[in-house]
Amino acid sequence: MTTGVGTGAGGSAWKRAQEARRHERELREQLKVAQWEVRNWEAASEGERKVAAKLHILTRRGWRLLLDRRWPGTRAANVDMLLVGPGGVFVIDVKNWRHAPEVGDGHLTAGGRTYDREIGKLLKVTRLAEDAVGARNLSPVAVQALMVFAGRSLDTALGAVRLLGEREVTPALIAGRTRLRPSEVKAVADHLERAFPAYEDTSARTRSDTSARTRSAAPAAPAAPGPEDALFDVEGIRKAALEAARSAPIEQWMTFLHPDQLALVRRNWSGPARVSGPAGTGKTVVALHRAAHLAQRTSGRILYVTFANNLPRVQRTFLKAMAPAAADRVDFRSLHAWAGQFLRDRGVVTRLDRAKAVDAFSRAWQSHGRHTVLESLDPAPGYWQEEIDYVIKGRGITAFEQYAPPLRRERRRTNLRRSHREAVWALYEEYERNRTAKGVHDFNDILTLALDEALAHPGATPYTSVIVDEVQDLTFVGVRLLHALVGDAANGLLLVGDGQQAVYPGGFRLSDAGIDVRGRGQLLRKNYRNAKEILDAALAVVADDTFDDIDGTPTAGRRDVDLTYGDGGRVTRLTVPTRAEHDEALLTALRALGPRAWPDSAVLCRTGSERDRYRRLLTRAGIPAVTLEQYDGHPVPGVKLGSYHRAKGLEFKHVYLPDHDTPAAVPGDGADDGVARERRELHRSQLFVAMTRARDTLWLGSFSRP
Numbered sequence: 001m002t003t004g005v006g007t008g009a010g011g012s013a014w015k016r017a018q019e020a021r022r023h024e025r026e027l028r029e030q031l032k033v034a035q036w037e038v039r040n041w042e043a044a045s046e047g048e049r050k051v052a053a054k055l056h057i058l059t060r061r062g063w064r065l066l067l068d069r070r071w072p073g074t075r076a077a078n079v080d081m082l083l084v085g086p087g088g089v090f091v092i093d094v095k096n097w098r099h100a101p102e103v104g105d106g107h108l109t110a111g112g113r114t115y116d117r118e119i120g121k122l123l124k125v126t127r128l129a130e131d132a133v134g135a136r137n138l139s140p141v142a143v144q145a146l147m148v149f150a151g152r153s154l155d156t157a158l159g160a161v162r163l164l165g166e167r168e169v170t171p172a173l174i175a176g177r178t179r180l181r182p183s184e185v186k187a188v189a190d191h192l193e194r195a196f197p198a199y200e201d202t203s204a205r206t207r208s209d210t211s212a213r214t215r216s217a218a219p220a221a222p223a224a225p226g227p228e229d230a231l232f233d234v235e236g237i238r239k240a241a242l243e244a245a246r247s248a249p250i251e252q253w254m255t256f257l258h259p260d261q262l263a264l265v266r267r268n269w270s271g272p273a274r275v276s277g278p279a280g281t282g283k284t285v286v287a288l289h290r291a292a293h294l295a296q297r298t299s300g301r302i303l304y305v306t307f308a309n310n311l312p313r314v315q316r317t318f319l320k321a322m323a324p325a326a327a328d329r330v331d332f333r334s335l336h337a338w339a340g341q342f343l344r345d346r347g348v349v350t351r352l353d354r355a356k357a358v359d360a361f362s363r364a365w366q367s368h369g370r371h372t373v374l375e376s377l378d379p380a381p382g383y384w385q386e387e388i389d390y391v392i393k394g395r396g397i398t399a400f401e402q403y404a405p406p407l408r409r410e411r412r413r414t415n416l417r418r419s420h421r422e423a424v425w426a427l428y429e430e431y432e433r434n435r436t437a438k439g440v441h442d443f444n445d446i447l448t449l450a451l452d453e454a455l456a457h458p459g460a461t462p463y464t465s466v467i468v469d470e471v472q473d474l475t476f477v478g479v480r481l482l483h484a485l486v487g488d489a490a491n492g493l494l495l496v497g498d499g500q501q502a503v504y505p506g507g508f509r510l511s512d513a514g515i516d517v518r519g520r521g522q523l524l525r526k527n528y529r530n531a532k533e534i535l536d537a538a539l540a541v542v543a544d545d546t547f548d549d550i551d552g553t554p555t556a557g558r559r560d561v562d563l564t565y566g567d568g569g570r571v572t573r574l575t576v577p578t579r580a581e582h583d584e585a586l587l588t589a590l591r592a593l594g595p596r597a598w599p600d601s602a603v604l605c606r607t608g609s610e611r612d613r614y615r616r617l618l619t620r621a622g623i624p625a626v627t628l629e630q631y632d633g634h635p636v637p638g639v640k641l642g643s644y645h646r647a648k649g650l651e652f653k654h655v656y657l658p659d660h661d662t663p664a665a666v667p668g669d670g671a672d673d674g675v676a677r678e679r680r681e682l683h684r685s686q687l688f689v690a691m692t693r694a695r696d697t698l699w700l701g702s703f704s705r706p
């Protein structure tokens with residue numbers, strides 16, 4: 001038995017070794033052929049030809065190598081190589097330097113000299129390549145600048161340029177995830193071949209007229225050809241090929257954009273800008289490509305912020321897949337987490353304590369809310385806590401006269417006259433007294449403190465651009481804080497979102513925050529996500545809810561949306577008498593879907609406690625579930641499970657909304673009509689968000705309540 005196992009293992013080890021030797025022989029053969037193929041590149045030094053040969057090997061794997069291309073618009077300069085393959089487009093400058101290249105403090109040096117100009121030149125020609133492939137709807141993230149050093153071994157980056165040694169370059173390119181299919185490689189390479197014509201007179205060109213090349217700046221190292229090439233990393237290539245085979249191709253939207261999206265990604269904005277559009281119109285896609293584009297173009301850092309805690313992790317995962325080099329320069333943070341860290345870094349002491357803050361409010365309600373006019377308008381204290389959180393503190397109001405009429409309380413439906421507002425103000429002041437007596441802060445305080453700090457110390461952060469996704473979820477103070485980080489700088493602040501998807505109470509207008517986006521706003525209309533049946537069902541929910549977007553534009557609930565997905569979706573509505581039947585029907589539907597489809601499915605619930613209930617239900621039924629708090633954008637087995645709020649910005653092939661048609665909090669008896677209306681409106685917005693997470697199928701469950 002033992003012997004048998006040993007023999008088997010030995011046998012397979014022997015087989016593997018055989019296989020590896022065969023692979024190595026093949027690669028060395030390919031290298032020989034490649035060396036032959038590049039022999040006519042006469043303008044190149046021996047070292048450059050060796051690099052070209054290593055890259056030429058890639059042509060066996062579906063890549064196209066264009067050697068010695070003319071830099072359009074100049075007479076004497078060229079680009080060493082353009083390489084197009086499954087991994088995208090690479091603009092390559094080969095260096096054959098006597099001294100080893102070094103990167104430090106943001107500079108490229110060799111032998112004591114600085115070569116930053118070489119980096120600048122490569123970036124310039126990379127931009128031209130980006131322009132060229134934009135005509136084929138390729139995002140700039142698919143174009144990467146590479147500086148390759150003949151006779152060297154290194155792998156590092158300087159801003160948007162990756163610096164690779166002759167040894168590392170082939171494995172690095174093979175290891176990349178697939179973003180172009182063979183037909184796309186061909187189309188893009190053909191296009192680049194035309195846009196960057198071959199150098200007309202390569203052989204006649206002398207060294208002195210190749211001004212864009214480095215050879216004139218740094219003398220070439222003597223070529224050292226040999227039969228065994230130490231810089232040919234056979235093992236590295238084998239490992240890279242395995243790695244590439246294991247990883248799935250990246251999504252289409254991570255490479256290809258609609259021309260309207262591409263124009264937004266590459267646009268030069270002279271100040272704060274705004275991208276809006278209904279659900280599923282590619283706002284986040286634009287924002288992510290924009291982040292990568294800015295990271296490639298500037299040396300500063302980019303802050304990408306959302307309100308929700310779980311979304312930054314997912315978005316970071318996406319950006320890492322679509323633009324690994326750029327992702328390191330983009331910080332994905334939730335607003336409150338970022339503000340807390342910012343204050344800690346600045347030495348500002350805070351004491352965020354949600355439980356104590358809630359207690360401070362409860363006490364204030366007991367003494368200044370109950371038995372007042374507020375209780376007759378809405379007996380639920382939560383409504384008044386929201387008034388303080390979103391209308392007073394969220395808007396940075398600190399004096400009654402700011403709160404008194406005629407202040408518009410955006411998206412609040414109660415008509416609060418002056419005397420009512422005086423009652424609210426008394427409640428607010430009591431809350432603040434209780435809170436400060438306990439020595440704690442609430443979430444709004446953190447943002448206010450951060451805003452004060454940012455205004456007092458402009459330039460205190462490394463950010464040159466701030467991108468805000470789902471901006472409609474932020475408060476006025478939150479948006480002002482982010483604006484304060486970059487001010488009105490060109491390409492500084494980008495606000496992305498959709499007022500129709502507001503899931504929190506209250507609101508504000510950008511103009512009140514001193515943010516002027518006039519002439520820098522863009523509305524997207526093409527829905528890429530939802531099947532027609534699903535979008536129709538979702539829009540029917542909010543059809544009558546006119547809303548004001550943060551730029552103040554009144555917009556009808558039923559909006560014009562161009563669909564790209566088409567028919568073929570399915571909306572299932574189920575109404576049964578009891579909760580038990582309802583829950584059983586949900587389990588039956590999930591079982592019918594089957595485990596293979598579970599990872600791209602989500603059960604979304606109105607509240608966090610409902611989510612916990614359904615989690616227990618699924619667990620008891622043996623259906624694995626991953627909460628959206630745990631999800632980070634990597635595929636995981638099991639159904640996703642979360643609240644409507646946590647599902648923001650995400651999407652799933654199949655979405656289940658159990659017990660979907662009951663507002664989260666029913667206003668108490670005798671509540672003002674406005675309160676009830678506002679609750680229902682907010683619930684419809686939340687439901688709309690949840691419904692529009694579905695791409696193909698949507699299950700809507702409900703049961704009769706006694």
Ligand SMILES: Nc1ncnc2c1ncn2[C@@H]1O[C@H](COP(=O)(O)OP(=O)(O)OP(=O)(O)O)[C@@H](O)[C@H]1O
Binds near residue numbers: 278286648
């Ligand atoms: N250019 C594109 N090509 C293919 N698919 C795309 C493209 N742009 C967007 N999509 C698809 O549409 C989906 C929705 O895009 P995105 O999440 O950016 O929309 P959104 O407007 O931010 O949505 P929401 O406001 O509902 O969160 C993407 O996940 C992607 O699958």
